[in-house]
Amino acid sequence: MQRIYLDANATTPLLPEVLEAMRPYWTESFGNASSIHQQGQQARAAVDRARESVAALLNGRAAEVVFTSGGTESDNLALFGGMGGTLAAGDHLITSCIEHHAVLHAAEALAERGVDVTFLPCTAEGVVEPAALAASLRPNTRLVSVMLANNETGAIQPVRELADLAHAAGALFHTDAVQAAGKMPLDVKALGCDLLSISGHKMYAPQGTGALFVRRNVRLQPLFFGGRHERGRRPGTENVAGIVGLGKAAELARTWLAAGAEGGDGKPESPQALAALRDRLEQGILAQVEQSGVNGGEAARVGNTSNLYFDHVEAEALVIALDLKGLAISGGSACQSGATEPSHVLTAMGLSPARARASVRLSLSRLTTEAEIDCALVLIPAAVARLRELSPSWQRSHSSR
Ligand SMILES: Cc1ncc(COP(=O)(O)O)c(C=O)c1O
Structure with a gap:
């Protein structure tokens, strides 16, 4: 059938070009990207190239891309890390009731640790309105997290307006762009976000890959502790082949998004x-x-x-x-x-x-x-x-x- x-x-599905790009990093170029010998340097160069490709897809800088294990980790890193890791009871987080569970359940876990969490409602069309955010912002709001495209309905949220409101109130803004990446042009500058999550397996790269964009000068607390990988923001030996796949998928997405016919x-x-x-x-x-x-x-x-x-x-x-x-x-x-x-x-x-x-x-x-x-x-x-x-x-x- x-x-x-x-x-x-x-x-x-994994695109054939993505699989081809990854293949050498499971075979002859198997090095650890932290090693100083040739195999290590090949792996490092491949990770750096992938970082450039992902940054180009987002219109950000390579140094602003942190590779993760996927959308769930990126969202958790944004919420826990974006709250600065120095949570005071009474700090305020705003998110929405249409988020993926990767954000909703992270917000609930923060609430259990004493963070005050507001879940914004949505309209009958599944859109979070800026007026709802404006009415919920407080002097102690530290972070606002509203997704870019909803995974169930596809509804695109007014992220730029929401980010502007968050910034005017002195809060950081995160968007879960997992269902937007590769489907619509993404520009972290135009969106005005400080943190943005993507996931490889929603954009023709392998499962278990992803990235978090972290705007320069945003202080992010890591979730894990270990080596200096990802500039200390995400320790752990890089998944070189997976990262290469994500980079290739980002490159192909840019071409597809630019195509007209x-x-x-x-x-x-x-x-x-x-x-x-x-x-x-x-x-x-x-x-x-x-x-x-x-x-x-x-x-x-x-x-x-x-x-x-x-x-x-x-x-x-x-x-x-x-x-x-x-x-x-x-x-x-x-x-x-x-x-x-x-x-x-x-x-x-x-x-x-x-x-x-x-x-x-x-x-x-x-x-x-x-x-x-x-x-x-x-x-x-x-x-x-x-x-x-x-x-x-x-x-x-x-x-x-
Ligand atoms: C909007 C959204 N955010 C986050 C995730 C989680 O991503 P991952 O499966 O890479 O952990 C998903 C997956 O369905 C999603 O649709």
Whole structure:
């Protein structure tokens, strides 16, 4: 069976060019980047080149990039380290209720240590409004952390305005850009952020790689203690091959983001082409399936993400039914699969628990083809129709018409 993968927000496939770039660092160039002999220097040079590539993707300086093990570590380093490591009970942290658990649970852990934490609400479209932040800032606010693109809906947050408000109040600003990197242009200067997290496996690099941008002059406390790696901000022998993969993926992302035209093989060769493919999928489903809609569809969104509800359908059942037909989608964020709680993002947007449980996420990748979308446009409406036939609430609502 040909399998179709529409779950790129959970993880992206590794690009062949990325694998090729990494391969030598597992074989002949296996050196430790801290060693002074030739093998070590080769590894060091590769790490330095990757740092330049990641900095270029973010429009930052190489010295401002700290390599980590992924988005979760970058977020934790930003929150714990960005609070300066000298937490006084009563210090204030502001974040939002639509963050990934890497930020939400870190904020909760800080709250247990005596930090005062405010969780900003969002609009019905899943957007955190600057007015909500303005009303929550206090003289003791040390850090504000609001994500750039939401992992479930793709909604892009007004990060520049939020960062300006945070700075005017004397606080640092962190953004979790894990779901934005490689999907939209990123510019740490234009965004005005002090700290920014990215993750390799959401941008066609391997799992277990990531980076935190730390603006020059921001004092960051490390989470770990050990050697002087990453200028003491993240001790531990570098994952050279992984870092090289992240650097290559950053380079490829820059090229893709700069591209304007659609290629001939049906794969989206530019952000605009990817968004057009997503829109075709979304509109094609809505046209065929009654009592369905887009969650957060009015917000500005990254071009690969679509969060859809199908009333009277359990998301879990739909994910399983489609998986059996060869189509991989998600019932929410990957970290929640198996949990019966409705998505915290969708409920924060005001969806009823029933509608949140009837919602699925489709997330395309740069490798998604037109033919795969054609296939999904057949499989999804058919699976929804079959599940509704089995749904007592659907039967009731239809027999009473
Ligand atoms: C918005 C966001 N932040 C952080 C993470 C965690 O990243 P990682 O899986 O690299 O730890 C994810 C992963 O889904 C995410 O979507």
